[in-house]
Amino acid sequence: MKITVTTAEKLNANQLKTIKSAISKKHPKLKLDIHEKLDENLIGGLQIMIGSKMYDASVKNKLAEIKTQLIKLN
């Protein structure tokens, strides 16, 4: 399974290990193919794409959510 981890700063070894370990526990029978990607636009945090599913915990996404919430308050 292709997994893409996108961050604004390069992940350290411990963080990569934690990711691999956690996904292996969830999908023990699958062979994991992890790709790292750098994107400064994310500002901080990270995005993990597992197959076709995206988990977005980037600062960019959080700021966008905050903006949406603030506009909704109007």
Add this chain to the structure above:
Amino acid sequence: MDIQIPQILFQIINFSVVTGALVYFLYKPLNRMLDDRSKKIEKAQRAADETIQEREKLETEKKNILQRAEREALDIIENAKTAGKKQKQEILEEAKKEAEAQIKKIGRAWESERKSQESQMREEFTDTVLLVTEKIIGKLDKKTKSKLIDSELKTILGKI
């Protein structure tokens, strides 16, 4: 002096004839003329009375007509005043309604404009705050950014 009977008789007959002639030729025509005159005067008097009565009748009728005309004129004036007051009231009511509608319309436009400006300002403020936040986070040191990744990683891995 001798009384001569024939002479006296002649005088009596003569007097009677003269008297009869006078009565016949003078008194009767005069009397008839006086009667005619009297009748003419009476007729003229009746005509005058009738004329006076007619005149009085006409005067009364004229007075009645004038009174009626005056009443009608007053009624017309009164009706015109009432109609004028009613029209004035209607115009005022209409103007008041129009003014109220305009005030409401302007109020709604102001409210809409205020909300629009408020929304725009809020959006601009939000954009500014987020931009500043973005800049601040962007300038964080590597260690802090790494901690941020650790924190978010826990959140993501909890959802997988």
